[in-house]
Amino acid sequence: xxxxxxxxxxxxxxxxxxxxxxxxxxxxxxxxxxxxxxxxxxxxxxxxxxxxxxxxxxxxxxxxxxxxxxxxxxxxxxxxxxxxxxxxxxxxxxxxxxxxxxxxxxxxxxxxxxxxxxxxxxxxxxxxxxxxxxxxxxxxxxxxxxxxxxxxxxxxxxxxxxxxxxxxxxxx
Amino acid sequence: xxxxxxxxxxxxxxxxxxxxxxxxxxxxxxxxxxxxxxxxxxxxxxxxxxxxxxxxxxxxxxxxxxxxxxxxxxxxxxxxxxxxxxxxxxxxxxxxxxxxxxxxxxxxxxxxxxxxxxxxxxxxxxxxxxxxxxxxxxxxxxxxxxxxxxxxxxxxxxxxxxxxxxxxxxxxxxxxxxxxxxxxxxxxxxxxxxxxxxxxxxxxxxxxxxxxxxxxxxxxxxxxxxxxxxxxxxxxxxxxxxxxxxxxxxxxxxxxxxxxxxxxxxxxxxxxxxxxxxxxxxxxxxxx
Numbered sequence: 244x245x246x247x248x249x250x251x252x253x254x255x256x257x258x259x260x261x262x263x264x265x266x267x268x269x270x271x272x273x274x275x276x277x278x279x280x281x282x283x284x285x286x287x288x289x290x291x292x293x294x295x296x297x298x299x300x301x302x303x304x305x306x307x308x309x310x311x312x313x314x315x316x317x318x319x320x321x322x323x324x325x326x327x328x329x330x331x332x333x334x335x336x337x338x339x340x341x342x343x344x345x346x347x348x349x350x351x352x353x354x355x356x357x358x359x360x361x362x363x364x365x366x367x368x369x370x371x372x373x374x375x376x377x378x379x380x381x382x383x384x385x386x387x388x389x390x391x392x393x394x395x396x397x398x399x400x401x402x403x404x405x406x407x408x409x410x411x412x413x414x415x
Numbered sequence: 416x417x418x419x420x421x422x423x424x425x426x427x428x429x430x431x432x433x434x435x436x437x438x439x440x441x442x443x444x445x446x447x448x449x450x451x452x453x454x455x456x457x458x459x460x461x462x463x464x465x466x467x468x469x470x471x472x473x474x475x476x477x478x479x480x481x482x483x484x485x486x487x488x489x490x491x492x493x494x495x496x497x498x499x500x501x502x503x504x505x506x507x508x509x510x511x512x513x514x515x516x517x518x519x520x521x522x523x524x525x526x527x528x529x530x531x532x533x534x535x536x537x538x539x540x541x542x543x544x545x546x547x548x549x550x551x552x553x554x555x556x557x558x559x560x561x562x563x564x565x566x567x568x569x570x571x572x573x574x575x576x577x578x579x580x581x582x583x584x585x586x587x588x589x590x591x592x593x594x595x596x597x598x599x600x601x602x603x604x605x606x607x608x609x610x611x612x613x614x615x616x617x618x619x620x621x622x623x624x625x626x627x628x629x630x631x632x633x634x635x636x637x638x639x640x641x642x643x644x645x646x647x648x649x650x651x652x653x654x655x656x657x658x659x660x661x662x663x664x665x666x667x668x669x670x671x672x673x674x675x676x677x678x679x680x681x682x683x684x685x686x687x688x689x690x691x692x693x694x695x696x697x698x699x700x701x702x703x
Contacts, residue, residue, distance in 0.1 A: 258460075258467045261540040261551075265468070266475040269681035274620065279544050311442075312456040313551070314542040316449075316578070316585070319438030323431060365546050368443060370593075 245411045249290070249302075252404065256286040257306050261314070276385040281354045282393060283310075286401065287325060288332045288350040292341055293405045296333015303329035317364075324360055328353045343402035347394045354390055358383055446578075447562065454580035461551060461583035464540045472683075526692040528643035528650035533567075533686040534558055539583070548591040550574075552685060555582040563647050565688040571653040571676035572598075572641060573685065584687075589622060590615045590679045600624060600654055601642045602633055602671070609642055610671065612654070619672060620679075621658060627669040633660050639673045649690045 260280045267273060283306060291299035303325030310321040332349055339345045362378050365371040373381075420428060449457070519527075540551040554560050556579045564576045566586045575596065577587040587596065589612070598612040602624070613625040624639060637657045643650030655673040663670045 254463060255467075258464055260543040261464060262468055262471045264541045264543045264545070265538065266471055269678070274680055277545050309456060309460060312453050313460045313540075314549070315544065315547070316442060317439060318442045319435045323435045326431075327428075361544065361546065364439070368439065370546060 245408070245415055248408045248411065249294075249405075252408070253283070253286060253290075253302055253306060256283045257309065275381065277382045278389040279358070279382070279386045280393070281350075281357065281386065281390050284325070284328065284353055284357060285347075285350040285390065285394065285398070287329050288353055289343075289346050289398075289401055289405055291329050291332035292336045292346045293409045296330050296336070299329035299333055300326050303327075317368075320361065320364055324357050328357060343398050346402065347398045350394065350398075351387060351390065354387060355383065358386055449578050449580060457551075457580045457585075458555070458582045461539055461553065461580075464551070465553060468539050528690065528692060530691040531649040531688045532691060533688050534560060536560075536685050536687055538683055538685065548588040548679075549577060550586050550588065550682060550685075551583055552586055552687075553583060554687060555580045555584050557581050559689060560584050560687050561647070561689075565641065565648045565652055566685050567652055567688055568677045568682060568685055570678070571655065573675075573677045573679055573682060575648075576687065586685070588679055588682075589675060590617075590620075592622075598648065598654075599642045599644045599646065600639050602627075602657060603638045603640055604632065604634070606632070608633055609644070612673070616672065620674075622655060622673040622675055624657075624671040624673050625663065625668065627671060629662065629667060629669055631669065633657060633669065633671055635659070639671075643690070647690055647693060649688055652688065 260282050263280045263282070267278070272278075287299055287303050290302060304322055307322035307325030308318075310325075311318045315321065332353065335349060336346075339349075362371070362373075362375075362382070366373075534554055536552040536554040538550045539553045542549045552566075560576055560579045562576055562579055565572060566574045566576060572589065574586045574588040574591075575598070577585045579585075589598075592598070592612065592615055594613065600610055600612050602608040602610070608627055608631040610624045610627040612622050614623045615621075616623055627633065635657055639654045639657060641648045641650060641652040641654060653676050655675040657671055658674045659672040661670050661672075662668075
């Protein structure tokens with residue numbers, strides 16, 4: 244039973260991204276600005292903090308690949324990025340003091356990293372012709388804003404939840 | 416400062432970058448079909464999304480209903496006014512339909528490009544990163560959905576099926592149309608003018624209808640419909656309304672801006688449209 248707690252949380256974060264976009268009211272705000280939920284990435288960084296980089300890399304690879312298959316149909320892009328970010332987050336956690344605030348800041352940093360990288364790839368394969376300033380205004384800022392809001396509400400519960408799961412697993 | 420990557424890890428990283436580039440190359444080829452592992456993954460995730468999605472959509476639906484209630488009175492007034500026009504229109508349509516059938520019977524022409532059957536589907540997910548506006552729907556090959564079929568809402572065309580898995584499929588919305596996925600359309604008038612829907616102007620939120628002869632007569636507010644030429648779209652699905660006509664950059668053809676009838680963003684339920692003439696042709700071929 245306890246073995247399935249972490250995967251369940253991962254699936255929840257993964258699916259909620261798509262649901263969030265689906266349920267979000269489709270007004271002018273939606274059309275002009277791109278609020279991209281990066282809930283799974285937040286989960287990934289927090290997991291790297293509690294369970295170490297190796298385990299987070301496993302999750303990053305599997306769910307990154309799912310993301311590629313299901314949503315973007317551009318194989319390997321998210322799988323690579325999620326794995327790399329999980330690795331870096333795992334490394335970074337060794338240098339910093341482990342608490343939810345540091346993890347939140349690191350999540351925001353990795354969101355900037357991930358979104359810039361995806362923007363680079365889209366530019367490279369010619370699916371977008373946005374200059375960087377447009378990307379900055381219409382995508383990066385709204386995305387960061389949305390995820391800051393998410394972190395404000397959920398970072399502490401998420402942190403507690405993961406700590407609890409970690410404790411359960413150690414007891415076994 | 417501890418080392419970020421060891422030697423072995425650095426090599427591993429480089430190898431994975433090479434694999435990444437190869438995979439991107441593989442997925443960029445215009446593929447007819449997805450590989451079966453991809454289809455399997457899509458269907459599985461689609462199922463999970465359906466499980467979580469139903470309650471979430473119901474909660475969201477409740478809030479929408481509340482805001483709908485506030486405008487009900489105004490809408491009701493408007494609808495009453497429209498209802499009278501509708502009754503007159505309906506008798507006219509019925510008369511025309513009967514005449515059409517009679518004439519068809521005279522000509523012994525049974526199938527038409529216009530006839531289609533539709534498959535109802537619900538949106539179960541969206542591409543969250545929205546670099547390409549796609550939606551995932553809960554019907555797939557098992558229900559008769561095939562690549563490139565038209566996807567409509569009651570208001571008009573919204574997109575086409577990009578890939579169909581067994582139980583789910585991905586729909587590319589008109590707002591994400593690219594050069595490789597053009598749609599043949601015509602402008603309804605005394606003389607129909609044919610063109611190709613070539614792209615989407617994000618700023619104006621309008622579709623671009625290109626390849627129109629420079630001497631063609633096009634006016635504002637004319638209707639644009641699918642032509643049913645090429646591909647598997649039926650004829651006569653409404654797309655939108657002409658808003659502006661401009662010569663293209665070389666001055667050889669015209670470009671027409673078309674305001675889509677359907678809301679290309681707010682989509683919950685869709686219909687996938689299957690041309691009946693194709694099914695009839697297929698049967699004939701199989702009979703041979």
